[in-house]
Amino acid sequence: MARLLGAMAAEGDRLLANGIAQRASDIDLVLINGYGFPAHKGGPMFVAGR
Numbered sequence: 743m744a745r746l747l748g749a750m751a752a753e754g755d756r757l758l759a760n761g762i763a764q765r766a767s768d769i770d771l772v773l774i775n776g777y778g779f780p781a782h783k784g785g786p787m788f789v790a791g792r
Contacts, residue, residue: 751790766792 757763770785
């Protein structure tokens with residue numbers, strides 16, 4: 743699970759660095775509402791502490 747969340751957070755970091763997303767919370771919202779990530783976990787960026 744840690745490897746999976748780490749990979750998702752790393753991809754989120756790349757989205758932020760390239761200006762595709764403005765905030766880490768934007769990425770979490772897409773993954774929760776669009777892809778079914780469990781909302782009670784807060785999203786991969788939140789879990790990774792970013």
